Amino acid sequence: MASLDTFGAKTQLRVGDASYEIFKIDKVEGHERLPYSLKILLENLLRTEDGANITADHIRQLGAWDPAADPNVEIQFTPARVLMQDFTGVPCVVDLATMREAVRDLGGDPTKVNPLAPAELVIDHSVIADLFGRQDAFERNVELEYQRNKERYQFLRWGQSAFNEFKVVPPGTGIVHQVNIEYLARTVMERGGQAYPDTVVGTDSHTTMVNGLGVLGWGVGGIEAEAAMLGQPVSMLIPRVVGFKLSGEMPAGTTATDLVLTITEMLRKHGVVGKFVEFYGPGVSAVPLANRATIGNMSPEYGSTVAIFPIDAETVRYLELTGRDPQQVALVEAYAKEQGLWHDPSAEPEYSERLELDLATIEPSLAGPKRPQDRVPLGNAKTLFRAALPDYVQGKRKPVKGPADVASALSFPASDPPANEINDPIDRPRGLMSAATGAKGRPSDPVHVVGEDGTGYELDHGAVVIAAITSCTNTSNPQVMIGAALLARNAVDKGLNRKPWVKTTLAPGSKVVMDYYERAGLTPYLEKLGFHLVGYGCTTCIGNSGPLPEAVSAAVDEADLAVVSVLSGNRNFEGRINPDVKMNYLASPPLVVAYALAGTMDIDLANEPIGEDSEGKPVFLRDIWPSTAEIQDVIASAIGATGFSSAYADVFAGDERWQSLPTPTGDTFAWDSESTYVRKPPYFEGMGQQPTPVADxxxxxxxxxxxxxxxxxxxxxxxxxxxxxxxxxxxxxxxxxxxxxxxxxxxxxxxxxxxxxxxxxxxxxxxxxxxxxxxxxxxxxxxxxxxxxxxxxxxxxxxxxxxxxxxxxxxxxxxxxxxxxxxxxxxxxxxxxxxxxxxxxxxxxxxxxxxxxxxxxxxxxxxxxxxxxxxxxxxxxxxxxxxxxxxxxxxxxxxxxxxxxxxxxxxxxxxxxxxxxxxxxxxxxxxxx
CATH class of the missing domain: 3.20.19.10 (Aconitase, domain 4)
Incomplete structure (x- = not known):
């Protein structure tokens, strides 16, 4: 649609040998004081001005934005593209297919129902970590995925051929948000001779991960996404924008997870629901893009609509690293500088509210046991775990003696556990069960379990039964992924191993991760600890953790144990991770490996040994934690643009399984009345051309x-x-x-x-x-x-x-x-x-x-x-x-x-x-x- 261009903003931008039509925001009074995110919205209105939905008055009102006012001005935002994952994307395509039939039934042309903007779907939510800790885990899990989801995948293949502007990234490729920042995101779009900011709405709340790349985007419901695909703008109020100033640099030994959990805690406390959060200041340049993506990813956990970083030299470096076309990279830099979207560390845009964080104050952290905003400093993890435990243990505690018992532990004893409890081989969680009354109404001792390999061990409250490197949040981040692998290497070199009751899984966000693991020679160390590749997908973070080993599950159920998962994800809500697991903690990938070695939450990793080396000497977490220099050396030697280019060379083609799926044809879908996966929904049944009046x-x-x-x-x-x-x-x-x-x-x-x-x-x-x-x-x-x-x-x-x-x-x-x-x-x-x-x-x-x-x-x-x-x-x-x-x-x-x-x-x-x-x-x- 051509813009009315009331403000005369249309002009040309030349980059190399190419010329692009752009809409200059400096034609609107007040543009220079706007935050980065509102400048993107301003360009959006200039380019889509039609005199009806988007008028010159809307543009003037945005230019005159009052940062102190409560949102009261409605605008119509037209996203450049729509992003979907398969859980939320399948019903979107189902609804589009149903709309085609409804249009036909009302006398229209069904083929007119098509996405009007690029719509991309990544199949990443369907793989389940059924098998783990074995070489063929990935292959077998993918086989099971196809067996379970054949009907859905056939339906999506039909959609890819039936609808224009709709592309599908097949299973076994990566997690939607990581594929987005590594390949799909443009940062600046080039379409129809125009250049304009890449903006996106996605059918997953963590669409905000792309905010780290300077892309304005957020999660919407599937129904809103469908409307956006069909050309409907997103109705919104001009939001309040919270400026989050960063300064300093993070201390050695801290990770992006520690940073984002601190930010989550701060912003939840401040209150940012429905607001834009925008990072600025001299500390921005010290935040690697992968860390920015981690922060943006968890925007839903602190409640903001977006959490965005501006475009700067780090953005350009990342685009080059991930193998983007040189002309595209040049366009991003030239466009951002031309439009005033390039970050100036000394600038102080107007904001509705302000916060500030010195990155030097970040400390190692977890979050749990049930909400991402409940940050737990690593040094307090044991104490706070014990304090939370009674909420998860049924019955009353019986009187007991000894500092290892819950009765005394929950009163926060000043002394450490006895030396023999610290230093004996940690082949069972600490003795907490003896202080609790089990579900059967009787005092219980730790449960003896015999594993599949015949190994016997004791299970107790606090046992870490799932340790999962998973989720979009961290698996895009080479610093923490390399850090986890180096920690695994150091642990193996010391003779440590995971505890036998821990289900260990590795589900990277893209194939690039396994490529640089292989280049660095780190895969064998992860596998030695049971962290074999189980799939490229969300797995544990969305509840696809798969079953616990039968013996572990039976013991947990019999004694009603309050066992634990530790995952490098963004969500740890009750009942989400696994039905057997009551307590869930978010942690960085290196800490996930550490808790797999410890096997329990009832441990102070800052001060207690994580295990013993081959000579029986205690090994502490600090002994195996890799240095920042080590991590950076591996990143420099193992990660490059060729790895990304290779992984995404033919990303929409899929493997032999995908290509051999029988694909239905036709403009409308042939519904199978016997299908238990894909059925025609009733939303349009009996619908007339005019709406029925609203009733009380x-x-x-x-x-x-x-x-x-x-x-x-x-x-x-x-x-x-x-x-x-x-x-x-x-x-x-x-x-x-x-x-x-x-x-x-x-x-x-x-x-x-x-x-x-x-x-x-x-x-x-x-x-x-x-x-x-x-x-x-x-x-x-x-x-x-x-x-x-x-x-x-x-x-x-x-x-x-x-x-x-x-x-x-x-x-x-x-x-x-x-x-x-x-x-x-x-x-x-x-x-x-x-x-x-x-x-x-x-x-x-x-x-x-x-x-x-x-x-x-x-x-x-x-x-x-x-x-x-x-x-x-x-x-x-x-x-x-x-x-x-x-x-x-x-x-x-x-x-x-x-x-x-x-x-x-x-x-x-x-x-x-x-x-x-x-x-x-x-x-x-x-x-x-």
């Missing part, structure tokens, strides 16, 4: 009453499918054997599975059924406890609308569209919460669910709501007049009444809600046009 909600019952910090991991189906769950029953009823259930994520293209798994997380606490964990509720029609799915079906059959009551930060976590889709399909018409995380609130509106907020300072409990009431919500019909009411009236049959704040924040969101959802809105506009 009457006679609604509460499906769930929830507390604070309920994440999309609690709401959205994720992880393994239990045999006795509604989803398991459905699959069994369709002839699927238990061992082929796969995961919820892999079945996101089947709404029948997903609706049955919504609110089914094993750690969900619904206050309607106190003392019960999991997807259960009370059916108010019968008074019986039942599954949330079964209750929903009963209510829908009786034509009774439903509401959800919730606390603060409702919907924090991953940008999972199914948290909203499942909510809608369960018959929920409104959610009333104390506060929302940005993405989930937007997604609810996108599915036609009304997000409401309790009055300031109030919540369900303070208002006396028990969840047994019948609710009526009036004033919603005001939306039919084209306006959005600030509040609506909520009344109950118990006499409680209050005005709930309507969290439809922009006119665009109101339009989506009037149409019943964003896809219905887009589809109707498509028919008209």
């Amino acid at each position: 909600i009457a006679g609604a019952r509460v499906l769930a009453k929830l507390g604070d910090s309920v994440t999309t991991d609690h709401i959205s189906p994720a992880g393994s499918i239990k045999a006795d769950s509604p989803a398991g029953t459905y699959l069994a009823g369709h002839g699927v054997p238990r061992h082929e259930f796969n995961s919820y994520g892999s079945r996101r293209g089947n709404h029948e599975v997903m609706i049955r798994g919504t609110f089914a997380n094993i750690r969900l606490r619904n206050h309607l059924v106190p003392g019960v964990e999991g997807g259960f509720t009370v059916n108010h029609l019968t008074g019986e406890q039942t599954s949330i799915y079964d209750a929903s079906m009963a209510y829908q059959q009786a034509e009774i609308p439903l509401v959800i009551l919730a606390g603060q930060e409702y919907g924090s976590g991953s940008s999972r569209d199914w948290a909203a889709k499942g909510t809608m399909l369960l018959g929920v018409k409104a959610v009333i919460a104390e506060s929302y995380e940005r993405i989930h609130r937007s997604n609810l509106i996108g599915m036609g669910v009304l997000p409401l907020q309790f009055p300031a300072g109030e919540n369900a409990d303070s208002l006396g709501l028990t969840g047994t009431e019948t609710f009526t919500i009036t004033g919603v019909t005001a939306l039919n007049d084209g306006s959005t009411p600030r509040t609506v009236r909520v009344t109950t049959d118990s006499g409680v009444e209050f005005d709930a704040v309507v969290r439809i924040d922009t006119p665009g969101e109101a339009e989506y809600y009037r149409h019943g959802g964003i896809l219905q809105y887009v589809l109707r506009r498509m028919i008209v046009s």
Whole structure:
């Protein structure tokens, strides 16, 4: 679309022998004081000005941005491209395929449904670490992945051929965000003779990893991404921008993980939900790009929309390192300097709020046992673990003696454990079990386990049963990945080994990692400790950790042990990593290796030995921790542009398995009525060309009453499918054997599975059924406890609308569209919460669910709501007049009444809600046009 160019911003930029049309932001008054991120939005508006959605007034308002004001100016942002992973991408393609049929049924041309901007999908969420610690683990896990996901992969191959501008990176290539920064991201786009900033929305909240490369982008729900693919701009308010000034340099022995956990803690404490965070200052140049990507990656963990670094010499160096075309690299530098996007360390842009961090203050850290913002200094890890343990151990503690017992340990003894406890070979976790009462209601001793190789050992609370180098967060970072491998080398040289109960997995973000491991000769050391390659994918961080060894799992279940995972990921929410594991800690890859050697969280790695060498002498972590110089020497010798160029030479082609998959053909997809993976969803059934007027909600019952910090991991189906769950029953009823259930994520293209798994997380606490964990509720029609799915079906059959009551930060976590889709399909018409995380609130509106907020300072409990009431919500019909009411009236049959704040924040969101959802809105506009 041609810009109206009211400001005369259109001009030419010459780079080498090429010339590009650009839109100069310096034509807008006020541009020079804007933060980097808002300059990118300003260019976006200049280039897409159409006089309707994007007007000259919008551009002037952005130029006149008031950093002190609360967001109140709506703009329409048009991302340059859309990025997807397969869990969230499959339902996007399913919806596009369904839209083609809906357009055809309403008399339109189905082939007009195509992405209008580049849309790229990376298959990275489906591999499960079933096999580990063996040479053929990768090959066998990939085989199992294809067996489980054949239908999905065939569907995606159809989509790649049926839709224009849609590309798929096949399985076994890498993690979406690492593939993005290493290959897909342009930093500056070149398209149709124009050059403009690379911007992106992605169907995964960690899309923000690309912020480290100077690319403005963030996670959106799948439904928003679909609309963006179809040419719909993203409606947003000009945000507050938090300036985060960096100074100094990080101390030796600290890692990017330590840095990002510190930043996460700081920003969560400060409060940045819905804001842009922008790093600036003299310390920026001291932050390698891989560290910048790590910081950007964890933006969702501290709640900001983005966490961006500006373009500078380090950006250009990274583009060269990763094998980008020289003309592209030259364009990035020339464009950034021409547009005032090149970082000036001395500049002080205007910001809404400011924070500052001296990088020299960073210390080794973990985060856990259940939230990424709960930073734990490594030196305090043992003490804080012991303090948290009672929350995870059922029953009462019996009186015991000795400093190793929980009773005394939890009172923080001043003395260290006895020497014999420190120095004996650490072949079992510290003695914590004796102080706890097991699930069977009796005092228990550590559980004796016999492993598959016949080795016997003791399992206790705090045992590290999973040590996983995984996730996009750190596996893009050569400093920490090389650091982990060098630590493994040093440990092997000392005669150390992992503990036999630890499941060790290595899942790099791209093939480049294994290339530089091989070049440096470090792979054998990792494998000696059990860190064999298990796959190129997210694995453990998204719940694809695979089963624990049978003997370990049985012991954990029998004694109800509070065991631990340590992973180099970004998410450690309850119930996410593995159903057997209650406590989860985030750590750098080197610390993951260290905890695999220790085998327990009940150890002070700063002061206690991690094991014994071949001569029986104690070995401390400091003895095997690699120096910064060692790491840099290996990076200099083993990593270069040829490794990246080779890994991405034919990235969309795939291996023989991918190429040999039978691929369906045709403009519309031939749905298989027997498929349990891909089914046509019901979103457009009975849809007319005009929307039905919005109605008030009457006679609604509460499906769930929830507390604070309920994440999309609690709401959205994720992880393994239990045999006795509604989803398991459905699959069994369709002839699927238990061992082929796969995961919820892999079945996101089947709404029948997903609706049955919504609110089914094993750690969900619904206050309607106190003392019960999991997807259960009370059916108010019968008074019986039942599954949330079964209750929903009963209510829908009786034509009774439903509401959800919730606390603060409702919907924090991953940008999972199914948290909203499942909510809608369960018959929920409104959610009333104390506060929302940005993405989930937007997604609810996108599915036609009304997000409401309790009055300031109030919540369900303070208002006396028990969840047994019948609710009526009036004033919603005001939306039919084209306006959005600030509040609506909520009344109950118990006499409680209050005005709930309507969290439809922009006119665009109101339009989506009037149409019943964003896809219905887009589809109707498509028919008209």
